[in-house]
Amino acid sequence: MNSVTIGEELAALRHRYPGCFVVAFADLSTGMVLAVSTLEKTAQEKLDALGRTAQSCLLGQGASAVAQVLGAGARNSPTMALQAGAHDIRCFLRAPAPAVEALCLVLTPEADLDRLLPDATEALLRLTVEA
Amino acid sequence: MPRGENDDTARFMRAIAGFSAAPETVTRLGRALVQSGGALEAMLVEINETVLRRTLTFRTDAGATLSLDVSERRVLRVVDAPVSEDKRCASVVKRVLTAEDAKPLMRLLADCIPPDDQVYVVSALPDDPATAVFEGISVRDLMDVKAPQDTAAELPKRLADMVVQGKNNMRAMTCYADREALVRWGQNDLCAAADSILPSLLPDPGPSVTLWHGGLREDSALLVISTEGFVICAFCDAQDVSRCFGAWQAYISNPNHT
Numbered sequence: 001m002n003s004v005t006i007g008e009e010l011a012a013l014r015h016r017y018p019g020c021f022v023v024a025f026a027d028l029s030t031g032m033v034l035a036v037s038t039l040e041k042t043a044q045e046k047l048d049a050l051g052r053t054a055q056s057c058l059l060g061q062g063a064s065a066v067a068q069v070l071g072a073g074a075r076n077s078p079t080m081a082l083q084a085g086a087h088d089i090r091c092f093l094r095a096p097a098p099a100v101e102a103l104c105l106v107l108t109p110e111a112d113l114d115r116l117l118p119d120a121t122e123a124l125l126r127l128t129v130e131a
Numbered sequence: 132m133p134r135g136e137n138d139d140t141a142r143f144m145r146a147i148a149g150f151s152a153a154p155e156t157v158t159r160l161g162r163a164l165v166q167s168g169g170a171l172e173a174m175l176v177e178i179n180e181t182v183l184r185r186t187l188t189f190r191t192d193a194g195a196t197l198s199l200d201v202s203e204r205r206v207l208r209v210v211d212a213p214v215s216e217d218k219r220c221a222s223v224v225k226r227v228l229t230a231e232d233a234k235p236l237m238r239l240l241a242d243c244i245p246p247d248d249q250v251y252v253v254s255a256l257p258d259d260p261a262t263a264v265f266e267g268i269s270v271r272d273l274m275d276v277k278a279p280q281d282t283a284a285e286l287p288k289r290l291a292d293m294v295v296q297g298k299n300n301m302r303a304m305t306c307y308a309d310r311e312a313l314v315r316w317g318q319n320d321l322c323a324a325a326d327s328i329l330p331s332l333l334p335d336p337g338p339s340v341t342l343w344h345g346g347l348r349e350d351s352a353l354l355v356i357s358t359e360g361f362v363i364c365a366f367c368d369a370q371d372v373s374r375c376f377g378a379w380q381a382y383i384s385n386p387n388h389t
Contacts, residue, residue, distance in 0.1 A: 057341065065331035066343045066353055069324040079345030082372075084380035086338055094345070109384055113373045 006127060010037035013123045019111030024050055024104040025127060031055035054092045054104045057081035093120055095128040141255045160190045161251035169246045177252050179204050179270040186210055186257045191248040200257055205267035206236065213243055228268050236268060237276045287359055293382055297365060300375055304365040325364035338383035342376045344369060358383050
């Protein structure tokens with residue numbers, strides 16, 4: 001799959017959910033956003049911050065401790081992190097090992113998580129398998 | 132001791148207690164405790180003033196009742212208490228207590244007797260044979276334990292309400308201020324797990340709620356809520372992830388949450 005197809009997959013996911021305004025595909029080992037689909041123009045600094053947050057939530061020191069508590073073991077990490085601030089929700093989904101990619105979504109607080117999360121998980125699997 | 136003698140002695144003791152207390156403090160529910168520091172503190176003072184072995188029955192106007200076997204300023208046994216949903220609290224009822232039971236006993240006292248209710252006490256001779264005085268929990272040990280009701284009162288009201296509501300949906304929940312646990316509820320192993328991960332979690336400057344899921348405990352998810360200087364670690368069922376996360380997200384996104 002080339003980068004355009006990744007972009008199409010990200011855009012398709014974003015379009016299915018009106019409350020979703022950023023969908024990014026990130027490399028957790030570096031915290032770098034590899035591809036993104038956004039509702040409106042988004043500064044690169046914000047995307048960089050999103051990638052770093054994904055890395056921290058899914059691979060950082062806190063994530064490692066959380067993984068142990070959730071029974072994943074210190075060498076693994078949680079498969080999902082949801083982070084809500086006062087104005088938005090950030091969702092980070094980690095691809096199954098050995099892949100090190102993750103899907104990062106920025107959502108409105110009204111987003112339908114019950115529908116979106118399984119859909120986004122399937123999209124991530126398609127992306128990582130073909131990548 | 133023959134039953135009749137015991138009854139007579141108990142009646143005599145109640146009469147003495149009635150004479151020794153100021154008349155206006157003796158009611159049909161028992162002697163009204165002076166409560167400058169709240170119900171819990173008043174009960175601890177009463178226990179601390181009980182040297183000879185007695186069964187102290189604490190009551191409130193609302194009908195709450197709790198009976199403790201007390202001797203040498205120590206609580207030997209919980210004779211009777213309302214059924215507690217908290218397993219750790221329920222585990223201390225009707226058995227000999229040790230110092231390790233101080234926290235659940237304090238939690239039970241706080242759960243049974245609302246902090247602002249007037250408490251009355253009746254002191255009676257116990258029915259069963261004497262228990263060794265080195266058993267039980269001293270008042271000093273109890274005072275060393277922070278009472279959940281007292282510390283919950285340190286939470287802003289709306290946050291305290293959220294914590295109380297959360298008990299219905301969570302497996303375990305611990306609320307920290309300055310990394311010190313104020314309120315604990317639920318499974319012991321999960322509360323201990325929350326303590327273990329707290330140092331690894333970076334402090335969040337703004338209000339936030341973060342949920343993690345994954346690992347062998349696929350049926351569990353961890354919620355960390357940071358708001359108003361408090362950190363709450365809670366474990367919920369995976370099937371309740373959206374509901375629990377949504378409730379806390381709504382809480383922190385409301386600007387009137389303080």
